[in-house]
Structures are given as C-alpha cells and as structure tokens.
Amino acid sequence: MNSLVILYVEDEETDVLLLQHVLSRAGITNLVKTVTDGKAAKDYLAGNAPFTDRRLYPFPGLVLLDLNLPYWSGFEVLDWIRQQPLLRSLPVVVFTSSSRPDDVTRAYDVGANAYMVKPSSLEELKSKVLALRDFWLLHNQYSPRLHGPIDPS
Amino acid sequence: MTKNGARPIEILLVEDSPSDTDLTLEALKDFKVRNHVSVVEDGVEAMQFLRREAPYTQAPRPDLIMLDLNLPRKDGREVLTEIKADDGLKTIPIVVLTTSRAEQDILRAYQLNANCYITKPVDFNQFLDVVRTIESFWLFVVTLPPAPRAGG
Amino acid sequence: MRATVLECGYPRTLRALCLHEGKRPGTSAAHSRLGIGNPNHNPQLPFPWLTVDPLPVKVLLVEDSPSDASLLLEGLTVAGINGFDFTHVESWAEAVDCLHDKPFDVLLLDLSLPDIMGSETFLQVRAKVPHLPIVVLTGQVDEAVGLEAVRHGVQDYLVKNQADARQTVRAIRYAIERKQTEEALNRTQEALRQSEQQLREWNLELERQVARRTVSLAETIGDLEDFSHSITHDLRAPLRAIRSFAQILQEDCLACGRPAAQEHIERIITAAARMDKLIQDVLQYSRLTRSDLQLAPVDVGALLRGIIETYPAFQPPQVGIAIEEPLPLVLGNEAALTQCFSNLLGNAIKFVAPGKRPQVRIWAEAAKAQGKGSKATAELAPAPQAAKGAPHVRFWFSDNGVGIPKEAQERIFKMFQRLDTSRDGTGVGLTVVRKAVEKMGGRVGLESEPGRGSRFWVELKEAAK
Numbered sequence: 001m002n003s004l005v006i007l008y009v010e011d012e013e014t015d016v017l018l019l020q021h022v023l024s025r026a027g028i029t030n031l032v033k034t035v036t037d038g039k040a041a042k043d044y045l046a047g048n049a050p051f052t053d054r055r056l057y058p059f060p061g062l063v064l065l066d067l068n069l070p071y072w073s074g075f076e077v078l079d080w081i082r083q084q085p086l087l088r089s090l091p092v093v094v095f096t097s098s099s100r101p102d103d104v105t106r107a108y109d110v111g112a113n114a115y116m117v118k119p120s121s122l123e124e125l126k127s128k129v130l131a132l133r134d135f136w137l138l139h140n141q142y143s144p145r146l147h148g149p150i151d152p153s
Numbered sequence: 154m155t156k157n158g159a160r161p162i163e164i165l166l167v168e169d170s171p172s173d174t175d176l177t178l179e180a181l182k183d184f185k186v187r188n189h190v191s192v193v194e195d196g197v198e199a200m201q202f203l204r205r206e207a208p209y210t211q212a213p214r215p216d217l218i219m220l221d222l223n224l225p226r227k228d229g230r231e232v233l234t235e236i237k238a239d240d241g242l243k244t245i246p247i248v249v250l251t252t253s254r255a256e257q258d259i260l261r262a263y264q265l266n267a268n269c270y271i272t273k274p275v276d277f278n279q280f281l282d283v284v285r286t287i288e289s290f291w292l293f294v295v296t297l298p299p300a301p302r303a304g305g
Numbered sequence: 306m307r308a309t310v311l312e313c314g315y316p317r318t319l320r321a322l323c324l325h326e327g328k329r330p331g332t333s334a335a336h337s338r339l340g341i342g343n344p345n346h347n348p349q350l351p352f353p354w355l356t357v358d359p360l361p362v363k364v365l366l367v368e369d370s371p372s373d374a375s376l377l378l379e380g381l382t383v384a385g386i387n388g389f390d391f392t393h394v395e396s397w398a399e400a401v402d403c404l405h406d407k408p409f410d411v412l413l414l415d416l417s418l419p420d421i422m423g424s425e426t427f428l429q430v431r432a433k434v435p436h437l438p439i440v441v442l443t444g445q446v447d448e449a450v451g452l453e454a455v456r457h458g459v460q461d462y463l464v465k466n467q468a469d470a471r472q473t474v475r476a477i478r479y480a481i482e483r484k485q486t487e488e489a490l491n492r493t494q495e496a497l498r499q500s501e502q503q504l505r506e507w508n509l510e511l512e513r514q515v516a517r518r519t520v521s522l523a524e525t526i527g528d529l530e531d532f533s534h535s536i537t538h539d540l541r542a543p544l545r546a547i548r549s550f551a552q553i554l555q556e557d558c559l560a561c562g563r564p565a566a567q568e569h570i571e572r573i574i575t576a577a578a579r580m581d582k583l584i585q586d587v588l589q590y591s592r593l594t595r596s597d598l599q600l601a602p603v604d605v606g607a608l609l610r611g612i613i614e615t616y617p618a619f620q621p622p623q624v625g626i627a628i629e630e631p632l633p634l635v636l637g638n639e640a641a642l643t644q645c646f647s648n649l650l651g652n653a654i655k656f657v658a659p660g661k662r663p664q665v666r667i668w669a670e671a672a673k674a675q676g677k678g679s680k681a682t683a684e685l686a687p688a689p690q691a692a693k694g695a696p697h698v699r700f701w702f703s704d705n706g707v708g709i710p711k712e713a714q715e716r717i718f719k720m721f722q723r724l725d726t727s728r729d730g731t732g733v734g735l736t737v738v739r740k741a742v743e744k745m746g747g748r749v750g751l752e753s754e755p756g757r758g759s760r761f762w763v764e765l766k767e768a769a770k
Contacts, residue, residue, distance in 0.1 A: 012542060012546075014542075014543075014545070014546035014549075014550070015542075015545070015546075018545075018546070018549050018550070018553075021553055088263070088264060088266075089260065089263030089264055091263075091268075091269065097538070097541055097542060097545070098538070099296065101299040104296050104297075104298050104299060105244060105298050105299060105301070107298075108243075108244035108246065108298040109243070109244050109298075111266065113246075113268045113269060114246065114268060114269075114290070114291070114295045115295060115296045115297075115298070116294060116295060116296065117296050118545065119545075120541065120544065120545050120548055120549075120578075120581045121548055121549065121552065121578070122548070122549045122552035122553060123552070125549065127294070128294045131286075131289040131290045131293065131294040132290065132294065134286045134289065134290065135269070135286050135287065135289070135290035135291075136269075136290075138286070139271055139283055139286050139287075140269050140270065140271065141254070141259050141269075141270040141271065141272055142259070142270075143256070143259045143260040143262075143263040143264075143270075144256050144259070144260060146260075160611065160639065161611075187611070187614065187615070
C-alpha cells in the first residue's frame with residue numbers, strides 16, 4: 001500500500017523527525033504529511049487553504065494523532081473527524097505520550113481506531129512502527145473514499 | 154510493565170468456521186503476550202457472551218473482539234451495530250476478520266465503526282501471518298482500553 | 306437621706322418616728338437617728354465580700370394596720386435598735402409608688418393587705434421588685450402561709466406580735482444577705498451559662514475553620530499531585546528526544562571508528578534511560594496517591610506466576626523463585642499488587658553477591674497479632690485503621706542477597722533512597738510498594754542482616770472465601 005498517505009498530527013518536531021527516521025530505516029516509503037495543530041488537521045482534511053491543492057496535500061488513508069496539541073486537543077480533532085459523514089471511516093490511530101487509562105478510554109470512546117503510546121527508546125519505536133506497518137500498511141483493508149465537501153468548522 | 158497487570162488479554166473470537174477457528178487459536182497460543190481466547194459461533198451467542206446472559210453469565214469481558222461478518226442466526230454486521238451502540242461495550246476494539254473483500258462490505262463495516270478490516274487469506278501460511286500481524290499490533294503494540302469501572 | 310424620705314411623699318412616716326423620738330423633723334438631729342456608722346457590721350458574716358452597708362438600711366414597711374405598724378416600730382425603738390430607716394405605707398398601691406420613687410434595701414410586707422392577697426401577692430411582688438429582699442409579716446394563724454411565702458422566693462417571714470425586735474432585725478439583715486447571695490449565685494450561673502454558650506460558639510467556629518482548612522489543604526494537595534503528575538509527564542518528551550537521537554547517533558556512529566565517542570553516546574543513552582525509568586516510577590507513585598484503589602479478591606499465587614511468566618529476568622536459569630503454594634486470596638487491587646510484587650521480586654534478585662545465583666522463596670502465613678512478632682522486624686507502615694477483626698495474611702519474600710544493615714532499614718521505604726548506587730534502581734520501587742499496600746489497608750516491613758539476605762513481608766487483608 002505504498003500509495004497510502006499518512007497524516008501525522010503532531011506538534012513536537014523531534015517526534016516527527018524520529019518517526020520519519022524510523023519509517024525510512026524500516027523501508028517504508030509511504031508519504032507522510034505533517035500538521036502541527038488541530039486547526040491545520042481539520043483544514044488539511046477539509047481541503048481548505050493552504051491545503052487546497054490535493055497534488056501537494058493528498059488526502060490521507062491513515063491519521064496518526066497526538067493528543068497533546070496546541071489550541072484544539074487531539075480529542076477535539078478526533079471528535080470532529082467522527083462527526084463528518086465523509087470522514088467517519090478514516091482510520092485514526094492515536095499516537096501519544098499519555099498512558100493514562102482515562103485518556104485511553106476516552107480516545108476509543110470518541111472513535112479512535114487504535115491507541116499507541118509513544119515509546120521512550122528507539123528500539124521500541126522501531127518495533128511499534130514495524131507492527132503498525134505490517135498491520136495498517138500491509139494487511140488492513142480500507143474503505144473506498146467517499147467524495148464530497150467536508151465541513152471545516 | 155505489562156498492561157492489564159499481567160492478566161492475560163481476553164479475546165473473543167466470533168467465528169463459525171471450525172477450521173478458521175483452529176488456525177486462529179493455534180496462532181494465538183504461543184504469542185509472547187499471554188492471552189485467552191473465547192469462541193462463539195454465531196451472532197446470537199456473541200451478544201449473549203458480551204452481555205453475560207445465560208449460558209455466558211460468567212463470561213470475561215473481552216479486551217479485543219475478532220469478528221467474522223458472515224454468521225448464522227445473527228449477522229456480523231448486526232453484532233457490530235449492537236456492540237457499538239452499547240455504551241458499556243463500544244470501546245472494545247473490533248477487528249473484522251472475514252472472507253469478503255468486497256468494497257461494499259468494507260465500507261459498511263467502517264461505517265458501522267469497526268476498528269479495522271482484515272480479509273482472511275485463502276492460503277494457510279498467509280493466514281497465520283495475518284493473525285500474527287494482528288497479534289503484534291493489537292496485543293503488543295496497542296494500548297487496549299481498560300475495563301470500565303463497576304457501576305460507572 | 307432626708308431628701309429621699311421626703312420625696313416619697315409620706316412625711317408622716319418620718320414625723321411619726323420623730324414624734325416618737327421627741328425630735329423635730331427636718332433637723333439633722335432627726336437624721337442622726339438614721340445613723341452614720343453602722344454598729345451592726347459584722348466581719349464574721351459568712352459572706353465577707355458582702356459589705357453590710359454602713360448607711361442605714363432602708364426598709365419599706367407595707368402594713369395596713371396602724372397598730373401593728375407602730376407596735377413593730379416601737380419595739381425597735383424600745384430595744385435601742387438604730388441603723389434603720391423605715392418608710393411605712395398602708396397598701397400595695399402606695400408601696401408601688403414608693404418603690405418607683407426611691408431605692409429600698411428590704412421590703413417588710415404584710416400578707417393581708419387590702420389590695421393584694423394570697424399567692425398572687427408573691428408573683429406580683431416578685432415581678433415588681435425581683436431583686437429586693439422580702440420579709441413577710443404574717444398573723445399567728447398564717448404561719449403556714451409564711452412558710453409558703455419563703456418557698457415562693459421570699460427571704461423570711463415574721464409572725465406579728467410574736468417576733469421581738471431582735472428577731473425582726475435579724476430577719477431583715479439575713480434577708481438582705483440571703484438575697485445578695487442569691488443574686489450573686491444567679492450572676493455566677495448566668496456568667497457560667499454565657500461562658501458555655503461562648504464555648505459552644507467558639508467550638509463551632511473552630512470546627513468550621515478546621516473544615517475550611519481541610520478543604521483548602523485538600524485542594525493544595527490535589528494541585529501538588531496534579532503538578533507532579535504533569536511535570537513528570539512533560540519531562541518524558543524531551544527525554545525521549547535525547548534518548549532516541551542518541552540512539553540514532555549511535556547507529557550512525559558505528560562505522561566512525563571512534564570508540565571514545567561511542568562510549569560517550571552510550572553513557573548518554575544509559576543516563577536518559579535511567580531518568581525515564583525514574584520518571585515512570587514517580588508517575589506511578591503519583592498515580593497511586595491520587596486515586597482510591599478498587600479492591601477485589603486477588604489470587605496472589607496466580608498473580609505471582611503471571612509475573613514470572615511475563616518477565617524472562619524472573620525465570621530459570623538466571624533466577625530461581627520458589628513459591629510455596631497454595632497462597633491465600635487477598636482483598637486488593639490487581640494492578641497495584643502486580644506492581645508491588647514485581648518491585649519486590651526485582652529487588653530480591655538485584656542485590657546478590659557477584660557470581661551468586663539469585664534465589665527467592667515466597668510463602669504466606671496468618672499475620673501475627675499486633676505487638677507480637679519479631680523485634681527484628683522494622684515496621685514501616687502504620688497499622689491499618691480498619692477492623693482489627695479482619696484477618697490479615699503475611700507474604701514473605703526471602704532472598705539470598707547481601708542483606709541490609711539496620712541503620713538503612715528505616716530509610717529503605719522512603720522515596721529515592723538507594724542503598725547501593727552501583728546497582729540499577731531508582732529508589733522509588735519500594736516506596737511504591739509501601740504506598741500501594743497502605744492503600745489496600747495493609748503493612749510492609751522487612752527483616753535483614755548483612756550477609757544473611759533479606760526477608761520482606763507484605764500484610765494484606767484476607768479475602769472472604
């Protein structure tokens with residue numbers, strides 16, 4: 001599934017760099033687009049400025065979502081995504097540093113497909129990324145994308 | 154530190170094909186994360202198990218559900234709908250593991266809020282591979298939601 | 306004094322007295338009768354703080370029979386009694402007017418007056434002059450009435466025509482004293498009542514203050530815990546960066562042929578890993594303090610077996626852990642107990658002498674009653690508040706490590722105390738154990754001597770079967 005685009009919603013630059021490093025070392029060539037806050041995430045998914053050009057900003061097949069975001073929290077972004085009829089079947093994997101049970105429950109409750117805790121070591125990150133790749137990029141089936149306007153509010 | 158406090162992960166396998174069941178159980182058996190699999194063979198039993206109705210009054214609450222779509226008595230899609238409509242059950246991740254590859258089925262499953270969709274490979278070895286991938290991701294990498302507090 | 310007598314408006318009283326004495330009214334001589342300097346002052350009185358007034362005692366005589374009145378007054382004169390200033394009226398109505406006009410020290414009251422009679426008399430009179438001593442005058446036949454009067458708060462009674470002058474004087478004096486005592490007693494009681502009231506109010510206020518402070522304290526603790534939770538949480542992000550990029554650097558550097566550089570990077574990674582572990586342990590501890598643990602029956606044997614199965618570090622051949630089954634069920638929190646036992650096991654295998662294979666033995670026994678048990682046991686958690694009746698069970702974790710000196714045993718459960726910095730450990734593990742066990746209503750302790758290994762014990766409530 002090399003054509004699947006991953007949208008990574010993450011404000012910590014180091015985490016983004018780390019993920020990209022690990023993905024490339026694992027031979028994953030999927031395109032990873034990054035946005036650094038919730039509003040940008042919504043705009044990206046809705047195709048609003050500055051993300052209107054889908055050649056530059058292709059629609060993602062998978063979203064990796066941090067919970068600690070500025071302005072809008074990851075929960076709010078997730079909730080918004082699930083409210084959009086056209087985005088309901090977009091898989092969102094929460095990828096965050098919090099391991100608090102309340103956060104985990106809430107994420108699944110609001111509609112996350114899966115929840116991953118950011119590991120502290122590179123080794124662990126590699127193994128998580130490989131598991132992620134094997135499951136989501138190699139075996140998971142994705143629903144065909146429905147097209148139409150997405151409410152950006 | 155293991156999640157769930159070293160308690161084995163409870164899996165509910167909703168599968169009517171005995172051979173597929175055997176394969177899945179085999180693949181899950183020696184996995185590095187301890188797990189325990191309960192099997193039910195149709196949609197009615199699945200809901201009885203989840204609701205702890207007779208004859209499943211002592212059933213453990215699953216941490217993960219693997220669900221075939223084509224089931225006798227009650228279809229997998231109905232089961233999916235009912236689970237996701239139940240506040241006490243809807244956070245349990247559901248891995249749809251089914252034979253169909255049809256776009257309509259995939260779309261439908263996601264619309265009914267399945268967490269993911271896996272098509273069962275026909276090949277035996279590939280099937281094992283797929284189950285191992287499911288294990289690696291869902292049992293090892295993922296943080297599964299905790300059981301809700303009693304009375305809450 | 307002159308003015309007061311005349312103000313009363315019944316000058317005939319004084320005139321009567323003066324005529325009796327043969328003295329002219331309006332002269333100072335008349336008033337000398339009323340005497341300055343009191344020969345009746347007696348320091349032996351039982352209530353020495355009651356000063357008997359050196360000024361004449363002002364008596365209001367309410368007697369409708371003129372003969373009875375003069376008999377009484379004459380009797381006093383004949384007996385040479387002075388120091389009294391009598392005012393005579395013949396009805397209660399007149400008496401009331403008099404009482405309005407001037408102060409009296411005592412009331413001599415005939416019980417059969419034309420305008421007030423019977424028991425109503427006492428009530429009316431008492432109501433009118435609550436603080437005035439009263440001596441009632443009663444006829445021979447009415448002695449019973451006199452007694453009743455006393456019961457109603459009158460200080461004394463005199464039987465007319467029977468009481469001589471001395472008795473009259475005594476009755477008057479004692480009536481005054483008795484009244485003063487009574488008043489003092491009332492004042493004391495009132496003061497006492499007020500003190501009690503004040504005390505009650507202060508108590509209430511104190512309780513309110515305590516409640517307010519407790520709420521405030523709880524908020525502060527809550528804030529501190531939130532703070533410590535979020536700060537430890539936020540520390541992990543940059544730490545992750547340090548550790549991961551150091552690891553990337555390490556990979557890139559493998560080929561660079563500079564062993565010193567590699568070593569440096571290794572140290573960075575190790576230090577970052579330690580710090581991360583420390584933060585995780587503290588996070589765990591802070592989570593424990595913040596929440597109430599849900600308790601349920603836990604199969605300790607199964608729990609321990611699960612832990613051993615999960616961690617290769619606890620398995621043979623590196624380590625030998627022997628569990629003496631069966632182990633009882635306890636009332637506890639599974640997740641917290643898993644953490645506790647993991648920490649205890651981790652500790653048990655960590656501190657063996659080099660070259661030795663760590664051996665741990667685990668067994669259970671009924672907890673001994675309070676106060677008994679080995680003196681060597683350092684008890685490091687307070688006894689549980691809950692039912693002393695609830696049976697507790699004690700789990701022992703005995704190891705073949707190097708042992709812990711007595712001085713160190715006190716400190717060992719405190720946060721960040723590490724006795725041996727050469728070995729791995731954050732110093733939080735045992736603190737978590739103690740906190741968790743306490744939250745489950747239990748206790749922890751240990752026995753140890755250097756060179757003889759350590760025996761940690763955990764006491765928990767036994768689960769009802």
